[in-house]
Amino acid sequence: MRAVLVVNPKATTTSERSRDILVRALRSEVDLTVEYTRRRGHGVALGQAAVLQGVDLVVTLGGDGTVNEVVNGLMTAPESADGPTRPRPLPRLAVVPGGSTNVFARALGMPREWSESAGVILEALREGRSRTVGLGRADDRYFTFCAGFGLDAAVVRRVERARHRGRRSSPALYLTATMQQFLVGTERRDPAIALERPGEDAIEDLATVLIQNTAPWTFLGERAVNPNPEASFDRGLDLLALRRLRVPSTTRTVTQILSRHADPRGKQVLRLHDLDEFSLVARRPQAFQLDGDYLGERDKVRFTSVPAALRVIC
Template sequence: MAVNPFFVVNPHSADGRTLRLWGELRELLARRFGEVRFELTRGTMHAAELAAAAIEAGADLVVAVGGDGTLNEVLNGCFRAARQPVPGAVLGYLPSGTGSDFARTMGLYGLPLALQVEKLASGTVRLLDCGQVHFTGAGPSGAPLETSRLFLNESSLGFSAETVNNVNRASKRFGGKMSFFLGVLRTLTRLRNPLLQVTVDGKQVYAGPTLLVAVANGKYFGGSMMIAPMAEVQDGLFDVVVVSAMTRLTVLKKIGKIYRGEHLAEPEVHVYRGAEVRINSVGEEVLLEMDGEQPGRLAADFRISRHTVPFLA
């Protein structure tokens, strides 16, 4: 069991639910870990700063308490501090977010708080694959800035990224699945099918009008949609799911299949696997999302590193 854990708590995740649960969760953690060292996040990428500081101060377990976006920031903070895993340092996760999609892949979603804490105290460390994406973000002045970021779950673009943008601009008080479904409906009012080019391991595999592309390490995105049912977090490969152009009516007819992971046989769906992926847009701006946050836009280059992140599950 970790002797020097640190907890990064996002009080705003799940529309404030995490903060409401934190008192009870802190008591449970104190029974297993003793003193609970933690900080509340105060804004975008603050979780990354807290995680980096914790690693530099000698934490041997850094735990994200929040949603997929909080976990993503903590991951990036840990690696920013060390550039590689610190011997003995482990990443942990107490999921309490709107979507918590990575928790579904890892079997952590919906567990009682006491069981989550027990798993954290006595669980097994697994070395997970880690994705990295180089894309166009925004600098401090708002000007375009080429940047890179790590992710554990997935990164997607097109319709899914626009949906994430709409979800994050609205209230999440209805919970993950309903919040994302309402986001889908809002995005449908301005449906686009941009021209995209997808290259996997150096070979162009797709070009054409596209609803969305998901570059997946985990199985779920969008608040429980099983976009990549065959994905594995330790196989060293992305599952690249391309959904070609759809009408509004077709999206509504088939979205249930995506939730259930039954969409792979649909004629609009194409699945590829590989360790390196490049995606370009032709003639228009296309948003990119990552673990439920919307940090930038295309073009984007993806690369996966096998068995890189020590994760306590």
């Protein structure tokens, strides 16, 4: 079996020694090539190259951003250097967690420690064990577990800026960024987002929207954060929107989301389950994120569910 290991050398929870151990372990089972990402977006090119080379398995060592890039490469690989996209089996994907949160890997049931996850992958390869997962797509970009339009994406933007200044990613950093964005960084009195679905009336005046392709949406340390607890890799997309960002109602919703049995409800809460497609349209540009990566501001994004898109080793 031919395999490629795509390594993010800046992954926060691995070292050169752990990478060497992982490479030796994988080479005991597969014919392995190792590639290192050199810049943002390089994982897309490496994923595309793996498809073009007829590789059987792609393993990622990094965080959710590395996984997202490689998945986008797998899903958009052309038939040849100058040919159209080809409808043929893709390499299987295996994910070794190396980032700070690793939502996708943990949603698959993988252990948090890279060494334990590597053991699970090796065992699955020996047993021929895998599963199929669906993906989400926002315009022309795929995502594995979540997207955000509005407040949560603006929080991601604040966190990324803090990390560029040298701050370490942590639950405390996200909580601080959330409070700052909510209290002073967001226009809360004029909701600007409309939800449009085929054959349905538009739902207008939404303040912020969270989209999930699986549950949970993210983690705060060990605690799963689950705005849409019924979201699943085996169904369409789930959505939670807040109509207003008033302090009392938003506090109540956040408390519900963080509870052990999350089931957010209320007058300001809109939840929709198992959606095939929808669009979010805003009167003014909104912050936008996919899989925890800030992608700028948009005034319109079309979301679609892509069922049974990838086969994953887990």
